[in-house]
Amino acid sequence: MPAPVVTVANLRKRYGNFTAVSDVSFDVAEGEIFGILGPNGAGKTTTVESLQGLRSIEGGEVSVLGFDPRTNAAEIRRRIGSQLQESALPDRMKVWEALDLFGSLRAGGRDWRELLGDWGLGHKSEARFGSLSGGQQQRLFVALALANDPQLVFLDEMTTGLDPASRRVAWELIRRIREQGTTVVLVTHFMDEAETLCDRLVVIDAGTVVAQGSPQGLIARYGGGARVCFSHGDGNLTWLRNVPHVTDVQRNRDRVEVRGDGPVLAYVAAALVERGIAPVDLRQERATLEDVFLALTEEEPE
Numbered sequence: 001m002p003a004p005v006v007t008v009a010n011l012r013k014r015y016g017n018f019t020a021v022s023d024v025s026f027d028v029a030e031g032e033i034f035g036i037l038g039p040n041g042a043g044k045t046t047t048v049e050s051l052q053g054l055r056s057i058e059g060g061e062v063s064v065l066g067f068d069p070r071t072n073a074a075e076i077r078r079r080i081g082s083q084l085q086e087s088a089l090p091d092r093m094k095v096w097e098a099l100d101l102f103g104s105l106r107a108g109g110r111d112w113r114e115l116l117g118d119w120g121l122g123h124k125s126e127a128r129f130g131s132l133s134g135g136q137q138q139r140l141f142v143a144l145a146l147a148n149d150p151q152l153v154f155l156d157e158m159t160t161g162l163d164p165a166s167r168r169v170a171w172e173l174i175r176r177i178r179e180q181g182t183t184v185v186l187v188t189h190f191m192d193e194a195e196t197l198c199d200r201l202v203v204i205d206a207g208t209v210v211a212q213g214s215p216q217g218l219i220a221r222y223g224g225g226a227r228v229c230f231s232h233g234d235g236n237l238t239w240l241r242n243v244p245h246v247t248d249v250q251r252n253r254d255r256v257e258v259r260g261d262g263p264v265l266a267y268v269a270a271a272l273v274e275r276g277i278a279p280v281d282l283r284q285e286r287a288t289l290e291d292v293f294l295a296l297t298e299e300e301p302e
């Protein structure tokens, strides 16, 4: 694996008496798209802001591009791009002025016209920030994060507020900047986004890491095995629990969900047919990162 560009060991951060991050550790390798997932209030923004030197840190060892954000925040900020979860620009600032300003902060910054085109804002370069829609403002902030052609970019909820087509365009653009050598740290609540984009990810809950790995590795480990679903009007199906490879049977109105492992689909199909039940919609559903997320994180929102 290439050398890590970010290392975080036992990061701890308090706001007054409240510990927002109690123990977070992970490494991000060069050229990776690395995801940070977790429920509201888990400490994701606190973590990425601490890495950028935007928050004081109480404990742990942190290195970003070889620099410690406690002592060398300016060096880090010169080399990274950053889209913060909470951002604003003066309402009267024009789109091109913002890009020109951000791009000029580092020699060799990207041509803002190209960036505007990439992010679907080519027709908005003369528009004032305050006149943009929410999704357009969000896309502008991602474009601004890339304006200085950074080695490493932090994106905190990059696609929140974007329409479905714009989200897919954003994913393609993120893949492209990775191909050009930029390492990406991505905070997201969209499980499909994390599953398709991230090489590896960490799940944080209540300020601590509860799991990390590749999306497929986490799904295999925490996805809860196979899930076979079908519709069935009425009748008791608890006997399905005795079918080999079945671990659980749940019913929600006429939708039946059977959990199990290995060849559970074949055994359930055979057992149903033997009893004269032949559901036309019998199928095995793939576990997703969403199943992993729900299994790993506390159910009660803060």
Ligand SMILES: Nc1ncnc2c1ncn2[C@@H]1O[C@H](COP(=O)(O)OP(=O)(O)OP(=O)(O)O)[C@@H](O)[C@H]1O
Pocket (backbone or CB within 6 Å): 015, 018, 020, 038, 039, 040, 041, 042, 043, 044, 045, 046, 047, 085
């Ligand atoms: N400036 C602050 N002062 C006091 N508490 C704070 C401050 N910023 C964050 N917190 C608290 O720290 C915890 C972690 O917040 P953080 O913003 O890191 O969560 P998050 O994982 O990014 O959540 P979300 O998914 O909602 O963005 C929360 O309980 C939050 O209320």
Ligand SMILES: [Mg+2]
Pocket (backbone or CB within 6 Å): 044, 045, 046, 085, 156
């Ligand atoms: Mg946040």
